[in-house]
Amino acid sequence: MEQTVLVAYGSANGSTQKIAETIAEVLRTTGITAEALSARSVTDLDRYEAVVVGGALYAGRWHKDARRFVRRHRGALAHRPVWFFSSGPLDSTASQRDILPVPGVKRAMAKLDARAHVTFGGCLTEGAQGRIARMILRNGKGGDFRDFAAIENWAAGVARELGAMSHR
Template sequence: MPTKVLVAYGTTNGSIARIAETIAEVLRKGGGVLAEAVPAHSVTDVESYDAVVVGGGLYGGRWHKDARRFVRRHGRVLAGRPLWFFSSGPLDASATEKEIPPVLGVRRVMTRLGARAHVTFGGCLEEGAKGFVARKIVSSGKGGDYRDFGQIEVWAMDIGTELVSGARSG
């Protein structure tokens, strides 16, 4: 029986949705894994999933509110499943160049729920972004798309390998 994986995400401007969809697609292509990407705010039940990946954009040093609420609401079930976290935020190449540790709130939840790993991917903030601060960043020329889909795919493949083999990696 294939492993069923939920990739839940919190996003304001949609860039984290594309990361989550990429992760789900890579997991499906790897074989033996059924994966779906779903906005965290719309998930009502995680009981039917064998493993969960949760991601959120970083805003002012905090994970997106939908990702935070998701792990709070489903914490009991998440603690009993293989669990991975990702963040997206830096509007530069730093996430591709070095490992960026999780922000404090994410680190605390990882410890509490026994998450296997966390990665921070580059962010994306482009013309049409919602929010006053986001629009100011874009209009000042400091926006852009810093997501590295090669990095995202490799991370997702590692999760798929771990799930299919039963091995536990970092």
């Protein structure tokens, strides 16, 4: 049975979008149909058997598009396997240890019985939009802390879980 997976993301400057696209790409290499779409652009989940939702972290909260996506599609998400990811720390902590989901994501995970959550390092580079982003960069705190090997490994784990589900 061919599965179609949505990887929905909330991203301000494209870093989380690139993570979502990488996850979708890994899923496709395993034979799963997957597409990465901006959470804001998704109108319904009818075509998808499973969903991965990701959001950039800002001041301890998920990007508003990811939060709104989960609220808007709560009913449909409750009947599908769901995984969450966050992107954000502008240092190497996400590569050194598991980072627990922020409170809003933790509540959504409990309501939806989400299968897993992971936090990946973030990326903030010159040209980023937003007053706070520019301030962070001015203070020399930017950089690219995304670990694409870890992202690919996590996505491969999602693919294995989906494969196990389809053989039940």
